[in-house]
Amino acid sequence: MSTNTYKGLLLRGVGAGAVAGLLAGLVGVLVVEAPIRAALAVEQARPDAPDAGHGHGELFSRGTQVVGGVLAAVVVGLAVGALFATAYAGSRRWFTSKAPFVRAVALSAAAFGAAALLPAVKYPANPPAVGDPATVEYRTVLYLGLIAAGLLVAVGASHLASRLGHLGAPVRATAVASAVVAAVVVLLVAFPATPDAVPSDLPGGVLWEFRLASLAETATLWLGLGVVFGLLVDPATRRAKRVSAL
Amino acid sequence: MTSPAHPLPTPIPKWAYAVALVALTVTWLVLQENGIALGHAAETVHEFFHDGRHALGVPCH
Numbered sequence: 001m002s003t004n005t006y007k008g009l010l011l012r013g014v015g016a017g018a019v020a021g022l023l024a025g026l027v028g029v030l031v032v033e034a035p036i037r038a039a040l041a042v043e044q045a046r047p048d049a050p051d052a053g054h055g056h057g058e059l060f061s062r063g064t065q066v067v068g069g070v071l072a073a074v075v076v077g078l079a080v081g082a083l084f085a086t087a088y089a090g091s092r093r094w095f096t097s098k099a100p101f102v103r104a105v106a107l108s109a110a111a112f113g114a115a116a117l118l119p120a121v122k123y124p125a126n127p128p129a130v131g132d133p134a135t136v137e138y139r140t141v142l143y144l145g146l147i148a149a150g151l152l153v154a155v156g157a158s159h160l161a162s163r164l165g166h167l168g169a170p171v172r173a174t175a176v177a178s179a180v181v182a183a184v185v186v187l188l189v190a191f192p193a194t195p196d197a198v199p200s201d202l203p204g205g206v207l208w209e210f211r212l213a214s215l216a217e218t219a220t221l222w223l224g225l226g227v228v229f230g231l232l233v234d235p236a237t238r239r240a241k242r243v244s245a246l
Numbered sequence: 247m248t249s250p251a252h253p254l255p256t257p258i259p260k261w262a263y264a265v266a267l268v269a270l271t272v273t274w275l276v277l278q279e280n281g282i283a284l285g286h287a288a289e290t291v292h293e294f295f296h297d298g299r300h301a302l303g304v305p306c307h
Contacts, residue, residue, distance in 0.1 A: 006258050010265065025298075032301040059293040072298020075276050079269035086266055089256035116303065125303035128296075139305035140278060214303050221302075 003100070003233045009085040012232040017081020018074060020224035025070030027217045033066060035210035039127035042202050046129075077221060084111065084225055088233075091158065101230035101237075108226020110157075114150030116218035118184065119143055123194050125214035129202050135195045146191055153183045277304045 001008035060068065088107055098106070123143050131139070157180050164172045198207060231237050274283075276295050281288040292299070299306050 004256060006256055006262055009256060010262075024302075028298065028301045033297070036297055036300060059290060060296075065294065065297045068294040069297030069301055072276050072295040073302065076273055076298075076302065079272045079276075082265055082269040086258065086262055089258050089262075091255075120303055123305070125300065126306070127300055128306070131305070131307055133307045136280065136305060136307055143305050144278075210300075214301050217301050218303055 003235075006086075006089050009089050009233065010082060012229055013081040013083075013085025013088070014078055015081070016225050016228035016232060017077040017079070017084065019077075019228045020081070020221050021074035021077020022070075023224045024077065024217050024221035025073035027213075027220045028069050028073055029066060032210065032213040032217055033069075035206050035213055036127055037062075038206045039129040039202060039210065042206070043129035046201070073217070073221060077225065080221070081225055081229070084108065084229065087111070088229070099234055099236065101234035104230030104233060105223070105226040108222050108229070110154045111151075111226075112219060112222035114154045115147050116215070116222060118150040118187070119146050120211070120215050120218070122146055122188055122191055124211045126196075126198070127202075127206065127210040130196065130198050130207075132196050138195060142191060142194070146187065149187050149191075150184075153180060153187070156183070277302065 001011055003009065003012070084107070088104060091103075091107060123139070123146065157176050160179055161172060161176050164175055167175070275291065277299055279288050279291055284291060296306070
């Protein structure tokens, strides 16, 4: 299927999303699972543990939840892959001078920045044992709002770049980067602080290990998606295949 | 052999919006659903995808 039709891009996006989701799920099992277990141990050691909001491991065993964690990454990878392909189809005019592989990785880096890195800086991921169930809706609105604002900044930056097409590349890149940094600083200051404090019984080391591991998983998902999708759409990949077949 | 200097954007058909809607709904169900769409069954979904939600940085309970 051609890389110039929406259907061809969509199939490649979904395929790349499945691969990236599986890789992210593996990072989840191998890297994120250890601090999750450490945090669950802290939560279960609390005196009110049995009826603390929602009983971990009561509906599903830990093993099933680990499988569910991988499945979550794969399903989200498939969905995000479809959205990524659509964004790529619509955004081709924005990086006209670059190879498809570079465009795909640049788009995934922008998506990772807006949808994962920006919310991780303002509202870092929390392991189990952190978070008041009563504030979950407010925290969700803040988190999704910041992602939406970050995506707007990314779209705005690409429009600005195309508007400044008459400038030399270094001047244009500096202008766009300055605008993005200014917009991100405004967002980080304007959005309210997270309402929940981290409980004192959770070791700081576990918290940091979890937050960095979580960021590694989302980076694997987004940047893996960009790299695999880029390999699937770039004509140079097919040329390399033909050459190696000779 | 070389990629064109000014590729045309790929036309996006109408049904692409349906695909995007399905993709967003699936993402919502896996990462955010806490009872709005599924009611009581949401707890089962939430618990099954629990580790994935935390690991992907989504606000949880």
